[in-house]
Amino acid sequence: MRIGELAAVTGTTTKTLRFYEDIGLLRPAGRTAAGYRQYGVEAVARLDFIRRGRAAGLTLAQIREVLDVRDRGHAPCAHVEDLLATRLRDLDAQIADLQALRDTVTQLHDAASTPDPGSCHPEQVCRYL
Amino acid sequence: MRIGELAAVTGTTTKTLRFYEDIGLLRPAGRTAAGYRQYGVEAVARLDFIRRGRAAGLTLAQIREVLDVRDRGHAPCAHVEDLLATRLRDLDAQIADLQALRDTVTQLHDAASTPDPGSCHPEQVCRYL
């Protein structure tokens, strides 16, 4: 399979596949005499895995770690569980931060919705923020 | 006030202040004969405003819009209210997205916490993701 076909099959672009190769996520099985990249069918599963990882909010660096473990012949299960646990904690923290921010912005917005232009003091730029 | 003092007073860096100047957020009141930037006290309020805007999750581009309105002599109240309303919608969407992602990751993690290594199929890289 050449790079264009692999891109079409996995719903990505040749640009992205070469980029993944650059950062060590994906290697072609070989090259043709002309230098064209040749991929085996396992590349499709690998890219599906990458896509699922991205969908779970993992970074390409984290996904690469998992793939590295696997490429070294180990089952990455424990590593993946760890990664998911960490991701869960990060998500909780991120959600809590956004929730707190939302509360702040709500208060600001409520104040701004009951306008009182006379109280705008030049020295504070805008009293609503 | 010179740039170093303004940075110290507002808790930022001279780098940041020059950067703000580059993107049109802040202009020095003038320059000394030697070319040193001179700021008036109003610069402190302006930077506090910028800091409050950042704390509310506004981008520097949005903050600049508000400052531009003010610099043109208008009260930016309406614009700020608009911005806050938009920000609130964005935050809600962002929180909802993260919440959905959290649910997905939770499911993945729960599956990974009840291990069954035997079911790892080589063709899917890892059954947990």
Place this chain on the structure above:
DNA sequence: CTGGACCTTCCAGTGCAGGGTAAGGTCAAG
């Protein structure tokens, strides 16, 4: 043998908000 679809490498840019470093000018104290 030509056209077009495909492939190659390399370089550069996106958005966001700055940070790092160099090479040099200025100013006040000792």
Place this chain on the structure above:
DNA sequence: CTTGACCTTACCCTGCACTGGAAGGTCCAG
């Protein structure tokens, strides 16, 4: 007169995940 703190501009670098484009090679159909 020198030292050290401060200032200036100019340029490149960071992380993240790509994306765009240029210049050229390859392959197949007509």
